[in-house]
Amino acid sequence: DLVLICFIAWISNLNFQWLSHLRGRWRSGGWWAEDMDCPLECDCPSAYPTAMYCHNRNLQHVPYVPSHIKYVYLQRNQITGIQDGVFDNATSLIWVVLFHNQLSSDKIGKNVFSKLKNLDRLYLNHNELTRVPPNLPKSITDLRLGHNKISKISGSFEGMTNLTNLQLHANFIEDVGGAFKGLKSLTMLDMRKNKLKKVPENLPARLQQLYLEFNNIEAVPAGFLSMCPKLQFVRLAHNKLTDKGLPANVFNISTLVELDLSHNKLERIPTVSRNLENLYLQANTIKEFSLGSFCSTVDMKTFSMLKMLRLDANQINAKDIPAEAAYCLRRVAFIDV
Numbered sequence: 001d002l003v004l005i006c007f008i009a010w011i012s013n014l015n016f017q018w019l020s021h022l023r024g025r026w027r028s029g030g031w032w033a034e035d036m037d038c039p040l041e042c043d044c045p046s047a048y049p050t051a052m053y054c055h056n057r058n059l060q061h062v063p064y065v066p067s068h069i070k071y072v073y074l075q076r077n078q079i080t081g082i083q084d085g086v087f088d089n090a091t092s093l094i095w096v097v098l099f100h101n102q103l104s105s106d107k108i109g110k111n112v113f114s115k116l117k118n119l120d121r122l123y124l125n126h127n128e129l130t131r132v133p134p135n136l137p138k139s140i141t142d143l144r145l146g147h148n149k150i151s152k153i154s155g156s157f158e159g160m161t162n163l164t165n166l167q168l169h170a171n172f173i174e175d176v177g178g179a180f181k182g183l184k185s186l187t188m189l190d191m192r193k194n195k196l197k198k199v200p201e202n203l204p205a206r207l208q209q210l211y212l213e214f215n216n217i218e219a220v221p222a223g224f225l226s227m228c229p230k231l232q233f234v235r236l237a238h239n240k241l242t243d244k245g246l247p248a249n250v251f252n253i254s255t256l257v258e259l260d261l262s263h264n265k266l267e268r269i270p271t272v273s274r275n276l277e278n279l280y281l282q283a284n285t286i287k288e289f290s291l292g293s294f295c296s297t298v299d300m301k302t303f304s305m306l307k308m309l310r311l312d313a314n315q316i317n318a319k320d321i322p323a324e325a326a327y328c329l330r331r332v333a334f335i336d337v
């Protein structure tokens, strides 16, 4: 009985989070019998023998990761740094999830991740990083670095030929230099909310989605879309684009499906391809409705694939739209002016 009383006293000292955590273990077969090779502060459920759950636990350090673990969840803790060697025995790791911590670049060892030859996903978003951690494994396909304090990225992604998804939104990046050179698998690049003054040049050829909203972009380089023949979604809303900054036909690219140019300083509707489906131009200073921007000739056979056209919060109204627009824009149900 004394043992039981001590046990209850011990249990009642623990906070609710720990209690529910232990109960979880108890239910899954009793913690004595549980995998001994799991750090006390984490859960390693037998139903998922290669996963280790350590999220939401006020942790300040990365616990020991046993070598059979492939997926480690460390998000929403207070981890400020990671020393070299911490993951050295965990070379099977495929996912490392570390978002919503307090990681700072000065406290991350130079080779923390370098031995993880199988690493596929690394989530470091919502931390305090000022640099991309060095020596990242070339095997990574999904790298999330959004919501940090990163300003320079040149050289950070060298040789990452399998990288398909790169998130860098909400950082302090002004210039990308040659950072994206050689990223031949990259399909999605998110650079919203940075300090870019221009659209990055030399974007990877396989890119499909490019998100650049909330930067200071004034101009778009001529032909930037023709170098990315797979680009389907281009979002440039909330920038400083003017007509002067847009070379003729820069958006007249047949692969483009969606173009968001809303909340800029455009006075004219740029020429777009007849294949474009969604065009957002609201909150600019557009003064005229130029049908030639959608259809170079207007007849019964040539028409635009456009379905969504937003022109509200500009300086035009419904009576500025010519009657011929009905032939060219026959798929647009309603033009928002």
Ligand SMILES: *[C@@H]1O[C@H](CO)[C@@H](O)[C@H](O)[C@H]1NC(C)=O
Pocket (backbone or CB within 6 Å): 064, 085, 086, 088, 089
């Ligand atoms: C890694 O494993 C070796 C051998 O099993 C052990 O001696 C060493 O202490 C482990 N390293 C860490 C950082 O746990």
Ligand SMILES: *[C@@H]1O[C@H](CO)[C@@H](O)[C@H](O)[C@H]1NC(C)=O
Pocket (backbone or CB within 6 Å): 138, 139, 140, 159, 160, 161, 162
């Ligand atoms: C990229 O992926 C392929 C196929 O999964 C793999 O064979 C190759 O080793 C990977 N490259 C790198 C640099 O990890």
Ligand SMILES: *[C@@H]1O[C@H](CO)[C@@H](O)[C@H](O)[C@H]1NC(C)=O
Pocket (backbone or CB within 6 Å): 249, 252, 271, 272, 273, 292, 293, 295, 296
């Ligand atoms: C847009 O590009 C197509 C195909 O390259 C071309 O035929 C068309 O004339 C261009 N539109 C304008 C308005 O220049």
